[in-house]
Amino acid sequence: MVAQRGRRNGAAAHKRTRGGATPDADNAPTAEIPAVAENGADPEVxxxxxxxxxxxxxxxxxxxxxxxxxxxxxxxxxxxxxxxxxxxxxxxxxxxxxxxxxxxxxxxxxxxxxxxxxxxxLGLTRQHKVAVVGIGNLGHALANYGGFPGRGFPVEALFDIDPDLIGVPVGGIPVTHLDDIPQVCADRQISIGVIATPPAAAQTVCDRLVEGGVQCILNFAPVVLQVPEHVEVRKVDLAVELQILSFHVARRADNEPNGKVAESTVAGNGAVLQS
Amino acid sequence: MVAQRGRRNGAAAHKRTRGGATPDADNAPTAEIPAVAENGADPEVxxxxxxxxxxxxxxxxxxxxxxxxxxxxxxxxxxxxxxxxxxxxxxxxxxxxxxxxxxxxxxxxxxxxxxxxxxxxLGLTRQHKVAVVGIGNLGHALANYGGFPGRGFPVEALFDIDPDLIGVPVGGIPVTHLDDIPQVCADRQISIGVIATPPAAAQTVCDRLVEGGVQCILNFAPVVLQVPEHVEVRKVDLAVELQILSFHVARRADNEPNGKVAESTVAGNGAVLQS
DNA sequence: GCCGCTTTGTGCCTGCGTTCACAAATGAAC
DNA sequence: GTTCATTTGTGAACGCAGGCACAAAGCGGC
Missing domain, CATH: 1.10.10.10 (Winged helix-like DNA-binding domain superfamily/Winged helix DNA-binding domain)
Known part of the structure; x- marks a missing residue:
């Protein structure tokens, strides 16, 4: 069973501007599963x-x-x-x-x-071509991952604004100028764009990626991107991650003013504890 | 997102092991708030x-x-x-x-x-010293962030196993050998460890960090780390992020086999639109 | 061929997080 | 001083996700 092609999903979750949310998942996005080949008379959903x-x-x-x-x-x-x-x-x-x-x-x-x-x-049966924008420290690292962790995500385009970088191959692929993003992405059928630029450039880059037909964006820049409804954004935010950890350190320090602890993260559900 | 936490379930049954889950947040971790040092008569709260x-x-x-x-x-x-x-x-x-x-x-x-x-x-009133382990592409990028995004997270130690790297300064800090992690972390009062090593080394590195008194770990290696109860782990997993995006691409392709969409998906506030 | 053991699949319950909607509070206008 | 426009703070409703516990379903042994 289970062919492909899904029939619509009755859901229609409302999306809002999105683009935010680093760590926590959007809630209840719930997406449709391939499901069975529809022939109409579907007993039930x-x-x-x-x-x-x-x-x-x-x-x-x-x-x-x-x-x-x-x-x-x-x-x-x-x-x-x-x-x-x-x-x-x-x-x-x-x-x-x-x-x-x-x-x-x-x-x-x-x-x-x-x-x-x-x-x-997960849709891994086909390849998803990746473009990395912003070949700084992080972008360099990403580009060199070579095919990206796991197969199925070949990096096929690199972009930067620095003239000295244009044309220089990184990880085997020559860097192209930011201005060519729409063109190149469209040509090479890029489906995933990775933004590793400084925050100020992120939104512009994002717009160009979208213009180039990119459907999904992985954003490392600490900015909330504005994208059209049909584009999916995921954000990885180092600073936020660190701050969350910081929060836990602080919390712990507060909970155990005397250096004595136990408990800590335990708790069946709510931490419970009084200082 | 993500991630993290993993407390809950006081059940003796299975251990939680934590360290997993990248994106979505566990639910209801809930932690205590510092609580101001107010002098005013604070009803309760x-x-x-x-x-x-x-x-x-x-x-x-x-x-x-x-x-x-x-x-x-x-x-x-x-x-x-x-x-x-x-x-x-x-x-x-x-x-x-x-x-x-x-x-x-x-x-x-x-x-x-x-x-x-x-x-x-968030506990940002004090500094949280960071150590980066694994000075490869990613580690290099992280070390060079210099003070890490936002202030308050100075990188104060770098570790790697490669003899050629030991002693070489990266971003101003000389690289130390993996074996010295516990010692150095303890000496320098490192509170956050960042793991950017290959997956195989991650658990060992993690253990040493914990041994060195590190309380929080940010893990870039695609491995589920085992840590004691009192250590907080957050995971950033590139491959998982990409696969989630891939999933959305696939889902979308399935939902609109005919290229027709409709289903504008309103939006609580954002724009509406139908194609 | 029947019995019992093992492991899946899932209905149900619980609880958190999100959202709505409104009362309370505050400043400005008159 | 009183009223109105605004914006916060939050009680309550709702929905999703997590976890338990058990019925269903194979497999192997007898």
């Missing part, structure tokens, strides 16, 4: 939706499964996989259930099948 | 708890507010700030309310006060 949070975890499972496969494992139980991924086994099973039923009760899951299904749902 | 998701947003607000302050703004309304941050204004107000009541009804918030309060709650 076939198309299922996958919570964004689950999607993120699926990516993690995929990596672990790939590693397992490489080591010759052919099957895994939800228990195994869940501990490896650091999640609750029930949650893992629920996540996998979004893919369909590919497990065998009493046995577990076939690693190869799972890998294939996750790749299908 | 002492220790409140701040959802992790809110903490992440506060960091974003902080940056926007800082920028506003630099441009001479002295007050902002929740509406202004919320649109700048790309969030719902009600959410913003609730987030700010975790700090205490620092707004003036009918007027708005005083930028300077807000900045101060957010810094206080």
């Amino acid at each position: 076939r198309a299922k939706s996958i919570p964004e949070a689950a999607v993120a975890r699926l990516a993690v499972y995929l990596r672990i499964l790939s590693a397992m496969a490489e080591q010759g494992a052919t099957t895994v139980s939800s228990e195994e996989l869940s501990t490896a991924a650091g999640v609750n086994s029930a949650k893992l099973r629920k996540d996998l259930s979004y893919l369909g039923s590919y497990g065998t009760r009493g046995v577990g899951y076939e690693v190869a099948v799972l890998v294939g299904q996750i790749e299908r749902v | 002492r220790a409140k708890s701040i959802p992790e998701a809110a903490v992440a947003r506060l960091a974003v607000y902080l940056r926007i507010l800082s920028a506003m302050a630099e441009q001479g703004a002295t007050t902002v309304s929740s509406e202004e700030l919320s649109t700048a941050a790309g969030v719902n204004s009600a959410k913003l107000r609730k987030d700010l309310s975790y700090l205490g009541s620092y707004g003036t009804r009918g007027v708005g918030y005083e930028v300077a006060v807000l900045v101060g309060q957010i810094e206080r709650v």
Whole structure:
């Protein structure tokens, strides 16, 4: 079962300006799953939706499964996989259930099948060409990742505004000028743009990427990007990450003014504690 | 997002292992707030708890507010700030309310006060020394950020395993060998460790950081780290981010097999549009 | 062929986070 | 001093995600 092509999703989650939110996921984005081939008479709603949070975890499972496969494992139980991924086994099973039923009760899951299904749902069966904009320290690092972590994400274009960089190959690809973003992206069918420019340039770069037909943007610049409805943005913000960690340090320091602790992050649900 | 935390579930059953989850936030981590040193008779409202998701947003607000302050703004309304941050204004107000009541009804918030309060709650009033482990492409980029985005996070130690790198200064700081992590971290009072090593080395490095007294870890390696309860881990996973984007591309392709869309997806505030 | 063990798949419950909507508070105008 | 326009702060409703626990479903042994 499960062909491709989904039928509409009744959801229609309202999106707002988006572009924000680094760490936490948007809530309830829920997206449609490929689902079955529709032939009309659908008993009930076939198309299922996958919570964004689950999607993120699926990516993690995929990596672990790939590693397992490489080591010759052919099957895994939800228990195994869940501990490896650091999640609750029930949650893992629920996540996998979004893919369909590919497990065998009493046995577990076939690693190869799972890998294939996750790749299908995540859209990894086809390549997504990546462009990196801003070849500074970070951009350099990204460009050199070479094909980017995991296969399926070949870097095929690099952009910068610095004249000295134009034409210089980085990681095998010559750097092009910012002005050519729309043209080059369109030509090379870039689908993912990575912004690693200074904050001031980010929005402009973003606009050009969109103009070039880029559908998804990974933004490392500490700016909230404004994009049209149909463009997906994810943000990775170093400063925010550090500040969140800072918060936890501070919290801990406050909770244990006397240096004595225990508890700390424990708690069944709410930390609870009084100073 | 992300990530993080992982507390919960006091169940003796399975251990949580934490360290996982990149993007989405766990739910309800809630942590205690510093609580001002107010002298005034504070009815109650002492220790409140701040959802992790809110903490992440506060960091974003902080940056926007800082920028506003630099441009001479002295007050902002929740509406202004919320649109700048790309969030719902009600959410913003609730987030700010975790700090205490620092707004003036009918007027708005005083930028300077807000900045101060957010810094206080995020623990930015003191410096958090950072160590970067793994001086490869990414590590290099991180080390060169110089003081890291935003002040308050000085990089004070660099580590790598490559003999050719040991002693070489990067961004002004000489690289030390991995073996010296515990010692150096303890000596220099490092509180945040950044792991930018290959996946295979990550866990070992992590253990040494913990041994050196590091309380928080920012992990760029695609591995689920095992850490003691009292250590906080946040993970930034490039591959996962890309795969999530890939998922959205795929989803979109499935939803509009005919290139027709409609389904304008309104928006709480943003634009509408139909193609 | 039947029984029992193992592991999946999921219905249900709980709880957090988001959003709405409104009362309270404040400054300005008169 | 009173009223009006504004904007905050928050109680309550809602919805999603997480976790538990169990029924369903294979597999192997007898």
